[in-house]
Amino acid sequence: MAKPRKPEAAPTLERLFAAKEIVIHCGSGGVGKTTTAAAAATMAAIHQGGRVLVLTVDPARRLANALGIERFGNVETRVPDAAFAAAGVEPRGELWAAMLDTKQGWDDLIKRHAPDEKTRDAILANPLYQNLMNRFVQSHDYVAMERLYELHSSGTYDLIVVDTPPTRNAIDFLEAPARMADFFSSRLLRWLTAPARSRVVNFASKPFYTVADRILGTQFLQDISEFFLLMQGMYGGFVERAQAVEKVLHDRRTTFVVVSTLESAPVREAEFFIEELRTRKLHLGALVLNKVLPSSLLDRKATTTARMLEDKAAGVAAAVAEPLQAEPEQLARVLKEVGTSFLNFQVVAQREAETRAEMAAVPEVVASVPYFDSDIYDLSGLVRLGAAIWR
Amino acid sequence: MAGPPLLDRRLLFVTGKGGVGKTTVAAAIALLAAERGKRTLVGEVDAKGNLADFYEVPATSFEPRELFPNLWAMTMHTEDSLKEYLRLQLKIPFVARLGPLARTFDFVANAAPGVKEVLVVGKFLWEVRQRHYDLVVVDAVATGHVVAQLAAPQALRELVKVGLVREQTGWMLDLLGDPATTGAVIVASPEEMPVNETIELAGRIENETNVDLAAVVVNRVLPELFSRGEEEVFERLQAPEGMAELVGAVGGPVDVVLSAAQLAVTLRRTRAGHLTRLREGLPSDMELLYLPELFTRHHGVRATRQVAEALGEELGF
Numbered sequence: 001m002a003k004p005r006k007p008e009a010a011p012t013l014e015r016l017f018a019a020k021e022i023v024i025h026c027g028s029g030g031v032g033k034t035t036t037a038a039a040a041a042t043m044a045a046i047h048q049g050g051r052v053l054v055l056t057v058d059p060a061r062r063l064a065n066a067l068g069i070e071r072f073g074n075v076e077t078r079v080p081d082a083a084f085a086a087a088g089v090e091p092r093g094e095l096w097a098a099m100l101d102t103k104q105g106w107d108d109l110i111k112r113h114a115p116d117e118k119t120r121d122a123i124l125a126n127p128l129y130q131n132l133m134n135r136f137v138q139s140h141d142y143v144a145m146e147r148l149y150e151l152h153s154s155g156t157y158d159l160i161v162v163d164t165p166p167t168r169n170a171i172d173f174l175e176a177p178a179r180m181a182d183f184f185s186s187r188l189l190r191w192l193t194a195p196a197r198s199r200v201v202n203f204a205s206k207p208f209y210t211v212a213d214r215i216l217g218t219q220f221l222q223d224i225s226e227f228f229l230l231m232q233g234m235y236g237g238f239v240e241r242a243q244a245v246e247k248v249l250h251d252r253r254t255t256f257v258v259v260s261t262l263e264s265a266p267v268r269e270a271e272f273f274i275e276e277l278r279t280r281k282l283h284l285g286a287l288v289l290n291k292v293l294p295s296s297l298l299d300r301k302a303t304t305t306a307r308m309l310e311d312k313a314a315g316v317a318a319a320v321a322e323p324l325q326a327e328p329e330q331l332a333r334v335l336k337e338v339g340t341s342f343l344n345f346q347v348v349a350q351r352e353a354e355t356r357a358e359m360a361a362v363p364e365v366v367a368s369v370p371y372f373d374s375d376i377y378d379l380s381g382l383v384r385l386g387a388a389i390w391r
Numbered sequence: 392m393a394g395p396p397l398l399d400r401r402l403l404f405v406t407g408k409g410g411v412g413k414t415t416v417a418a419a420i421a422l423l424a425a426e427r428g429k430r431t432l433v434g435e436v437d438a439k440g441n442l443a444d445f446y447e448v449p450a451t452s453f454e455p456r457e458l459f460p461n462l463w464a465m466t467m468h469t470e471d472s473l474k475e476y477l478r479l480q481l482k483i484p485f486v487a488r489l490g491p492l493a494r495t496f497d498f499v500a501n502a503a504p505g506v507k508e509v510l511v512v513g514k515f516l517w518e519v520r521q522r523h524y525d526l527v528v529v530d531a532v533a534t535g536h537v538v539a540q541l542a543a544p545q546a547l548r549e550l551v552k553v554g555l556v557r558e559q560t561g562w563m564l565d566l567l568g569d570p571a572t573t574g575a576v577i578v579a580s581p582e583e584m585p586v587n588e589t590i591e592l593a594g595r596i597e598n599e600t601n602v603d604l605a606a607v608v609v610n611r612v613l614p615e616l617f618s619r620g621e622e623e624v625f626e627r628l629q630a631p632e633g634m635a636e637l638v639g640a641v642g643g644p645v646d647v648v649l650s651a652a653q654l655a656v657t658l659r660r661t662r663a664g665h666l667t668r669l670r671e672g673l674p675s676d677m678e679l680l681y682l683p684e685l686f687t688r689h690h691g692v693r694a695t696r697q698v699a700e701a702l703g704e705e706l707g708f
């Protein structure tokens with residue numbers, strides 16, 4: 001007798017999170033990466049147990065306070081049970097949170113990779129150091145990756161949910177390790193750090209150095225090379241590390257959650273990112289659509305009602321003013337505004353629905369978060385948001 | 392504030408948190424200025440930018456193109472800017488050979504703090520200095536990087552002791568630091584993080600650059616729906632009895648319509664709170680310009696024109 005086939009359970013964020021160890025939330029600026037990462041981690045801690053860490057970048061102050069983390073400094077902190085109790089839930093596991101501080105992250109990196117104390121102190125005190133770390137090769141992204149690698153390989157957490165920095169280009173984040181490796185094996189870097197006399201300037205590169213010299217002055221180039229000489233002992237470490245990070249990203253236990261609103265620019269970026277994940281053979285776990293207006297705004301009957309309120313406010317007001325104990329003119333103004341408001345938001349909701357329908361390749365799991373009428377700044381807000389996407 | 396009215400300056404850097412409407416506002420300022428008869432250049436700093444979408448024109452390039460009467464647009468490319476700089480200002484002829492070395496140059500530009508930024512800021516300052524335009528509007532980088540960009544000439548001057556770059560930074564600093572010439576515009580939306588970042592950025596522009604903060608543009612402001620008395624009426628409508636009366640009069644899903652209005656009211660209230668915070672966090676003489684939330688189907692040139700009109704009203708035109 002053939003066994004009836006068990007119906008496949010529908011893919012959900014919950015199932016995705018149950019199967020992974022690293023979940024990386026990415027997307028365009030301001031779409032809700034920090035909020036959804038915190039909310040999903042909260043849900044995982046509540047329902048799945050274990051030790052869950054959310055690694056956040058620059059959360060709003062109120063959210064940071066709610067999670068009990070300092071906005072600066074790299075320390076991981078456990079969200080107290082009392083905070084959960086205040087939100088009316090009892091977590092099966094532990095929720096930990098940590099901030100990502102780029103400056104601190106770089107200092108830690110230098111400390112870890114420096115061959116000796118003298119070099120370490122010289123680098124940390126070098127005036128070029130800070131300037132450099134603040135801007136070159138997406139240093140934010142690189143530090144985020146490093147930290148993730150460090151935390152994951154420490155084996156302290158069952159699940160790490162990662163929020164990503166607001167880069168212009170979400171791809172930068174993926175490219176950070178490779179670019180870092182590139183940077184440290186660059187030809188110019190080798191040239192700059194070679195002993196002066198052995199510098200062989202070939203014909204092709206000569207104009208460049210002449211120009212560089214004229215523009216920046218020999219002294220400045222020398223300052224740069226001195227700095228890189230100091231760093232030289234660490235290149236191997238950096239390159240090796242960058243490759244290890246790259247490997248973690250490709251690991252089966254790692255997945256990406258792309259976050260977007262339904263505004264046109266973020267959607268375009270999300271689509272681009274999804275495509276990029278595919279080409280790079282990275283795992284796309286879910287698409288989270290945030291701040292979505294309610295579909296009731298598209299209700300045809302409601303539209304008729306709203307039009308009527310807008311067009312015939314005076315008539316309607318006259319009919320209901322008495323039982324409502326309202327002054328008819330004032331009531332008419334209110335009814336008209338109510339109708340107009342609905343129709344205004346409907347235009348936006350309509351556009352969103354069309355954008356959603358046009359979105360080409362979407363992953364198996366697509367979760368929508370409604371537009372909440374206030375900011376999400378505490379644990380109960382996170383739970384409310386989390387409940388919308390979890391199952 | 393020492394500077395003249397917004398559009399009477401010669402160079403405006405429009406910045407703000409990601410996604411708040413920098414490009415929208417930059418495009419609208421430029422359109423408004425052009426319509427008022429100023430020869431205007433609008434430039435986006437981000438090569439991956441979408442400025443062209445706001446005018447519904449084909450992609451822009453480093454070479455400025457006239458889109459509408461008086462309005463030119465361009466997209467910044469540091470490499471092109473470098474080539475132009477070498478050719479025009481340093482009179483270095485062998486630019487052709489630079490091609491294969493672009494990567495290496497990219498490295499120096501990345502490694503040497505301020506070089507890339509100076510190539511960007513310098514290009515716009517150059518256009519101002521040559522008086523090619525009456526007004527140059529820059530759709531600048533977001534909050535996190537704009538200070539580094541605006542302070543680049545100064546930073547580079549401190550690091551580079553000799554050489555042509557140092558000599559060039561002199562006139563750049565003069566133009567940047569002159570409020571009659573240059574102004575920064577921060578775009579904010581009345582939300583938590585954009586407001587926090589705006590207040591912080593206003594302070595940093597003041598302390599870490601010599602650029603004058605010309606105005607803060609508050610984008611996406613929701614209209615006030617109800618006066619206090621009206622709000623009370625609205626609440627009565629939402630109570631079960633009120634709703635029943637309304638259903639009797641108009642039929643249909645009244646609750647759905649009312650809840651949309653409720654969303655508008657609460658959103659407006661939340662935003663009003665952030666607005667107050669913004670006002671309190673900025674110097675009291677700071678010029679604040681308010682632009683409404685647009686409920687449009689499509690955010691193309693039509694929307695840009697609406698924003699330009701609203702901006703014109705705010706500026707008293």
Ligand SMILES: Nc1ncnc2c1ncn2[C@@H]1O[C@H](COP(=O)(O)OP(=O)(O)OP(=O)(O)O)[C@@H](O)[C@H]1O
Nearest residue numbers: 029030031032033034035166291371372375376583
């Ligand atoms: N569904 C929602 N409804 C209402 N407000 C929301 C929602 N999701 C997020 N927000 C609010 O939107 C703002 C931006 O969210 P968040 O900080 O998570 O975005 P982000 O993608 O991390 O931004 P950034 O790119 O700047 O890091 C926050 O103030 C947050 O409270």
Ligand SMILES: Nc1ncnc2c1ncn2[C@@H]1O[C@H](COP(=O)(O)OP(=O)(O)OP(=O)(O)O)[C@@H](O)[C@H]1O
Nearest residue numbers: 263264409410411412413414415611683684685690
């Ligand atoms: N006043 C407004 N009303 C409604 N929507 C708006 C308004 N201003 C901007 N938008 C929308 O917000 C989105 C972001 O705007 P815009 O691209 O100008 O922001 P930005 O700050 O330049 O973003 P980025 O940091 O990605 O460059 C766009 O989809 C735009 O149409």
Ligand SMILES: [Mg+2]
Nearest residue numbers: 033034057058
């Ligand atoms: Mg964030």
Ligand SMILES: [Mg+2]
Nearest residue numbers: 413414440441
């Ligand atoms: Mg933009």
